[in-house]
Amino acid sequence: MKDTATVTTRTWRLDDTAPGTGTRQTMVLAAEHDRLPQVVYWGAPLPPEADLATLAAAHAIDVTGGMLDANPDLSLCPEAVRSFPGQPGLILRGEDGTPLLPKFHYASEDGSDGLALTYTDPENGLALTFRLTPDPSTRIVQLKTILTSERPVHLHWLAAPVLPAPQHSSEMIDVAGRWTGEFQLNRTPWSAGIRYRENRTGRTGHEHFPGLIVPATGATNTQGEAWGFHYGWSGGHRMIAEELPDGRRQIQFGHAARMETKPATRFESATLYVTYSPYGLNGCAVAFQRHARDRIVTWPDDARSRPVHYNCWEAVYFDHKLPVLTDIASRAAALGAERFVLDDGWFGQRDDDTRSLSDWTVDARKYPDGLGPLISHVHGLGMTFGIWFEPEMINPDSDIHRAHPDWALGGDDQTLGRQQKALNMALPEVRDFIYDRMAAILSAHDIDYVKWDHNRVLPMPDADQTRGSYALIDRLRAAFPQVEIESCASGGGRIDFGILKRTQRVWLSDSNDALERLRIQHDAALFLPLAVTGSHVGPRRCHTSGRILDISFRAWVAAQRHMGFEMDPRELDEHEARVLTEVTAWWKANRDWMTLADIHRLDAPDPAILAEQQQHRTGDRFVVFAGKAATSTQIAPRPLRLTALEPDATYQIELINRASAPALSRGNPILKDGPIDVSGTWLMHHGITLPWHFPETMWVLEGTRL
Structure with a gap:
């Protein structure tokens, strides 16, 4: 970082410079007088001797008829009080509901770790801090906004540091989707006004993955410039891509509006991860992939190869019988599986999806001697053992709901999802209960993997729900550091860098249809590496699409990512078993280097x-x-x-x-x-x-x- 100053202008420079590779991108900020700074350059590396004050002055646009006499700054937090013509970066009210219109002024800065700039509004008792931290190894810049107040205030909207979008771009690419159809790319032309997307489901969501790519005109996967954004938060977000009347463009990301339900004296955005690419969408993709794998995910054992999974869900569903499961486990091991995952149906009176969620005790009808015999059999085959939980959810037809109906989030008359409600994860007693039940299972058995599901949206968005879920996962990770966790939410409904800080795998989609998976995986690679992306060989006839696909195609599509099987292996004929064994053996022989590889579309x-x-x-x-x-x-x-x-x-x-x-x-x-x-x-x-x-x-x- 290089800092210069004149009487009226402050400037700052951020470079991501790695030894032996040089600088890959430069970001220049400038502020007139003591006003909030704005990004005046973000792109290809500038020469070290570049005059930042000149760049700041050259960034300014002209004034003509129908405009103010000076253009309000498109700052890191655009201020409504300064006549900014677009969406402001902060909306809040006093504790009594009175709207506040802050006006911030320079207070201090810290360049010891990237750049931290603090601005204050003494009249309203507010302070705003921006943190910008480049990672030279991954080419990601991490951005965060922190708001503090001397008195409790109500927050409606707080954006992570706001960045300009390039003028030489004709479109933006954001991500939509649905159950079994995740990671669908939308290409939307830039035009006057707002591209406004908000996920208010209380989780990351199939429908609104918190990512954005802005390609320069003519950019492709492999060539041209592109700018990438990802908001690392699991509780629902808002994205604003706005073209102002004067032609400038801004990108805002933050929590979904009104997620903070109580007045407080401190708020902060999640981390916004951004990057610039000089070689197409792939440059953004590789940066996000490396950052997720090398900086976000924490691995119980860095040296361990990613094991081939077998998941029993589409083989038996809720019909658990020990002789059947041991036979299936033996067949899966013979095909090359190295981890057996026992899915939904092992607990309570769980014969279908209408009952027993939160009754996390082993079903004695199905497992009269507990889980021990199955786990011993799996271990005897040389496989490790994983198990399914849906900790944040509860069925009304469950012992725990009958005992503690007040633990459920939302009203009694709410619309159920998959016959279930969400538990109120903001309540310490709820988190303690879930922890105790899960810890009892994990302590009693040699289990190295949890498939952590989240099968319904929340009745309302609430940031405390997400923070409570994070706290529970963090507590379990601390107590059982050898256990890996997969984030599943009806497939890809909770995938983001916030949850990946606490998990090691994501279930990209509930679709095991290889044709659909081919496209989903291809587009998800803009943000996700192989190491965390689960992909399974499904049944001959796909259970979610009805499509029948050849075993070779199914196997090779799964081999593109973290490979596994999720079918009844008893259905395989001799040819199918041979092909699956051969492809699995190829994947094992190559997985160690492929786990660290960059995926170029x-x-x-x-x-x-x-x-x-x-x-x-x-x-x-x-x-x-x-x-x-x-x-x-x-x-x-x-x-x-x-x-x-x-x-x-x-x-x-x-x-x-x-x-x-x-x-x-x-x-x-x-x-x-x-x-x-x-x-x-x-x-x-x-x-x-x-x-x-x-x-x-x-x-x-x-x-x-x-």
């Missing part, structure tokens, strides 16, 4: 193809997955360009599943004969010409730098 010239390149950080090796999701309009496959290679290096490329070419692939492309040695320039500018293949199939290529 490729620009396929055929819209039927969804392709990605998973590349070791050193660039020495990579694997390309080219999935065909639909029928192509042309007859022969178009060449697929790769990315992020050394132009002058030579790479050996091998189509490792070439034996699966169909009979209609009648030609003899060279890749069907064996590996080829070609240059990085050829791979990136001409591209790989693959053999013909059917829809709903996958080609897999391995690349090695020679």
